[in-house]
Amino acid sequence: MAEFVRSLIKERTRAGLDTAKAQGRIGGRPSAVNEYVLTVARARKAKGESVSAIAKALGVSRATLYRHLGGDS
Template sequence: MNQRIGYAGVSTDDQHLDLQRDALKKSGCSIIYEEKASGKSANRVELGNCLKALRAGDTLVVWRLDRLGRSLQDLVKIVTDLERAGVGFESLIEKIETTSATGKLTFHVFAALSEFERNLIRERTQAGLAAARARGRSGGRKPKLDAKQIREIKTLLKDPSIAVSTVAKRYGISRTTLYKYVGAA
């Protein structure tokens, strides 16, 4: 039996689900999963339960696109997974539904824009790294200790009366960092 299953979510305690709940009921949803969780949170339990409940032929309905995905990339992944499982998707406010050819086209335009954005970010990152290398800079954090300090520390640690923690404190580093540079010797 094909069902319309709704998902409603808000990100803070002072927001209410009433508007979304009413719109989902009006659109014919027989079951509505509700959640109060940060949109950035990867742990959205009710969304997971909702996605598990969907069967081929069902339609997942949300009030707005931003209620489902934390980002456009996340949204595209969720809807693509739904499509592979034979589940339709509908967003009431944006009037997007993937059960028709026009709805699928609209959604795939969003997906293409998302991929384009990811590629632009990757290209900019690569160009920035190449420009930094051309100026003699390499990535990563600057070393905490220089070669002279490492020699001094090795000399100090040869004296068994000097504690490792004392040497680390003197150079403003942790014991772990000290061992990283001079080994356990």
């Protein structure tokens, strides 16, 4: 009986997620880096500023900045 109830919950959850996706909604935490922050970070990096200083000034972690800068860093 428990397995059946679990399968019903699973089906309803999947249907809800699919419906939300069809309406253009996405789940998860919003990104800390938008296009503006990325543009500023690239410009500051081009001027020779350290990634640590840029991250501190923009309020993001170094790891996040490295992830978004990719090969630019």
